[in-house]
Amino acid sequence: MRVYDATPDVQDAESPLGTPRCWLHRCLPGEYLAMTLALHAGLGAMLWGLGAWQQLSGMAVVAAGVWIVGRAAGACSGYWFTPLVTAGLAVAVYAAWQAGAALPYESLAIFSPGVFLAMLAMILAADLVELTLSWPLAPVVSRWLRMNWHRLVVWAFALAVVVYLVVIPTAHWIFESLHPPKSGRVLEELSLAEQARLRSTEVLAALWFFALGGTIGSFLNVVAYRMPRGESIIFRRSRCPQCGTPIIGRDNVPIVGWLLLGGRCRACQAAISVRYPIVEWIAAALFLLLYFVELISGGANIPVRDPNHYHGVVWIIFYTKWDLVGLYLYHGFALSALLAWALIDIDRQRVPARAKWVVGATLLLLPFIWPSLLPVPAITHAAEWIGQPWLNAGVTGPLGGAVGVVVGWLTAWALQTSLSSGDGASTTGHLTSSLAIVGMTLGWQAAISLTLLALVLSPAAVGFMHWRRRLPPPLTAILLAAFVLHLVTWRWTTNHGSPWWPCHTTSVSGWIVVTMGYAGLLTANRQFLSRWSCTALPVAAPEMAPTTDAHAAGTLIAPSPIFGSELADEVHRATPPTKNVS
DSSP states (O other), X not given: OBGGGGOGGGOOOBOTTSOBOOGGGGSHHHHHHHHHHHHHHHHHHHHHHHHSTTSHHHHHHHHHHHHHHHHHTTTTTTBTTHHHHHHHHHHHHHHHHHTTOOOSOTTOGGGSHHHHHHXXXXXXXXXXXXXXXXXXTHHHHHHHHTSXXXXXXXXXXXXXXXXXXXXXXXXXXXXXXXXXXXXXXXXGSOOHHHHHHHHHHHHHHHHHHHHHHHHHHHHHHHHHHHGGGTOOSSSOOOBOTTTOOBOOGGGGSTTHHHHHHTTBOTTTOOBOOTXXXXXXXXXXXXXXXXXXIIITTTSTTOSSSOOOSSOSHIIIIITTOHHHHHHXXXXXXXXXXXXXXXXXXXXXXXXXXXXHHHHHHHHHHHHHHOGGGOOSOSSTTHHHHHOOXXXXXXXXXXXXXXXXXHHHHHHHHHHTTTTOSSOHHHHHHHHHHHHHHHHHHHOHXXXXXXXXXXXXXXXXXXXXXXXXXXXXXXXXXXXXXXXXXXXXXXXXXXXXXXXXSSSTTOOHHXXXXXXXXXXHXXXXXXXXXXXXXXXXXXXXXXXXXXXXXXXXXSOOOSOOSOSOHHHHHHHHHHSOOOOOOO
16 A cells, blocks of 8 residues: 555656656755666665675675665655665665675775665655655644745754764763773874864865865856856856846855745845756765865875875875875866866857867866876876876877867767757767866876766666656766766776776777777667657747856856756746846
8 A cells, every 4th residue: 555645635746657756856956866876876786796796795785776776766655665675774784884894896985885874864764754744744744844944954954063073972982981992002092072173174174175166066157158158257247137136245155045045036036047056066066075085085096196095184184185185176177177068068058169278278287287187197107218207297188188089079970969959069079078178187098988988877867867758968967977987986997997998007909898899889879869869859049048147156047948848947937038137
């Protein structure tokens, strides 16, 4: 018996396949969270199945990954036993975690049992919400959800900080007092105050990098709107296109400004597109992920270079390791450029040639000054016979950019722009410039490996968007996801993927296999797209084009039809076309 049958007024709309949706599918951010959980859990279950299939604890993690994928897709929604299954799998994963279950690859910490436990906690929260809404308390819960929810989010965050800074250190201090260590090395044990200070430092550092990413994401919203139209992205203040009121400072705070405004202009109550806080959130999450994976880990994801023996906030940030900071900023700049290119491609606009030249010149010039920004050589043992590090960087960067351009053009030509509803020239230019960025930043080997990853991910992404009856994402957006995945697994794919994965140690026979795999993936993608690609939405006429006035440090106003037909129709109904106010 479905729990939802008792209260049809709170039942979710059914998907095209007739399966009730998960509670996460009630809002657009929830849909993106569900898709992220499904992709991460599916990839993690595959890795656990390959690397720990002989262990019972490994099979528990695999089962949890399969369950997370199913729940994120909406399977078993509305049944009374669903939270019990989720809770049981969480207990099994926790037991496996305590038993020391781990993948044989230390660099894949993002697929650890702890991460699976966190994802199961998110799914369990959604299950409990569904179960609560089905009880007689549903009216009470509905009134609670209609409260000032952004204030509830602030209080929940404050409570989490207090628990992390006070409750957990206190419990740890009490436990250590009752069970002192047998080693007798008292000086290595931190006091309660020292633990609280250390944890507060970690929290503040993480929040700072999260805020840095959110601010950059806000600026990328500016770039995505103004740059294709030839408008200045710096020397122009932003204002509401409906009433012309300048946007005040407190409304410019990324993510928070949109939440406090309730998605509407403070002056005239014009609708603010949900695109902008979502882009800011994505950029903030990506910069925070790069902070954990690459910076405070001591460069554990970077191949060739030996990871720092001492890592963490204190040893990396306060005793600053400038080579790691430089790598973080360099990769963050490339990540920002790829995100901006993807947004412009989603908007079916063109990236100006001068912007491509500025980004390319920056990525090529910086390694001349700091050669350590390119740890992977273009040719094996090249540093031994080239001699000068800056000369080696002068070979690696341009060669990577050239290979990226060639592979990007060949891929776009082979797929015949099937992954984009825009014109072919724009898609080809975006893909070639994006892969050139990848090649100049990570090396020519990465330009090939990211193309393979994108061709592997694209059928899943297009199929998911087709099932959700939305526009398929352009290949530049899929390439952005492949770039992040490659950065996270860079050392692992280099050390364990050879000789069959593109890297600086791949053999000749390995490159033959890579070439055959590339051709096979291109063929498979063409056949898949010819059957499953969604029908493109008509591009808005100039008089119906979005009229947002972007700014460099905050929330943007007015819609852009980039997240599919449902959102585009909703936003265009909410905001009629108006003349842009400069």
